[in-house]
Amino acid sequence: MIAECLVVEFEVEGDDCPLAAATRATDARIEARPPQLREDGNVLLQFSAPTDEALRETLDDDDRIRYLHVADGRQEATYRCLSKHPCVVHELVSAGCMVESLQYEGGRALVMGAVVGRTVLQGVMERAGDTVGVKLRRAYQLQSESEPSLTQQWDITPKQEACIQAALEVGYFDVPREATAQEVADHLDISKSAFLERLHRAERTLFRQLFL
Structure with a gap:
């Protein structure tokens, strides 16, 4: 059994996925759940952002986005859609990174998650090196589950x-x-x-x- 689990944060620049592109084109900040990759290569996305008509129009005009649904709240909207363009996150997941949340702003993505052991982290970093600009911002050991955070x-x-x-x-x-x-x-x-x-x-x- 591997005793060490590391919390990690990756910064991604240069990814051309729809969410990164949308925040590059607007002033929006997007908080996203981990994308769900389907067998056909398409991706199911769920994310939220402060109510922004420009973001909505940008996503609606993106030919890679299908079945866009927007649920408006008091201060922010929740988006659900299908993307025909897998992003770099899937490369990190394939290498062993358990992605927990993502944040997109200004065309960049901040990926937060965990890896089990430094050997897996090394593999994730090697996989990341073969993609667009991905760098490890920080990594620290996850505290014991018996000690509430x-x-x-x-x-x-x-x-x-x-x-x-x-x-x-x-x-x-x-x-x-x-x-x-x-x-x-x-x-x-x-x-x-x-x-x-x-x-x-x-x-x-x-x-x-x-x-x-």
Whole structure:
């Protein structure tokens, strides 16, 4: 039995998949579930983004997208569709990366997942080297399942936890403040608006559990 499991984050640049192309053409930020590859090579996609008519039109005009369905919410829309264009993510999965979530912004993709052992990670990296620009942003050992993570304890998302940790590390919560929101966002390699949105959502969740 292999005792080590690593949490990994990959950054993908240069992929021409529909979601990357759509965020390259618009200002949208997309949060996606792992794509589901069908036997015929087509891919089932489910993702969400702040309500954006330009994104909707871009996807609707993409000949590689079929059966696009959009469910509008108060602040964001949920998209479901079929893509005729497999993306680089499938190469990482084939090499052993268990993809858990994806984020697309500005034509780039951030892939978050896990690999079992460093040997598998090496294989994933070798497979990634044969594709478009894929680089490993970070890898760290998954903590014991018997020790609940902050996300499990407080019902916040991994991305919200990362924002809180980064803000603490660079002094965003210090008095006087040692870092600006933009500096924390740059540290996370996300937009300022994305950082503030995740931070405020996490604060709301935490405060509700503490005081209500």
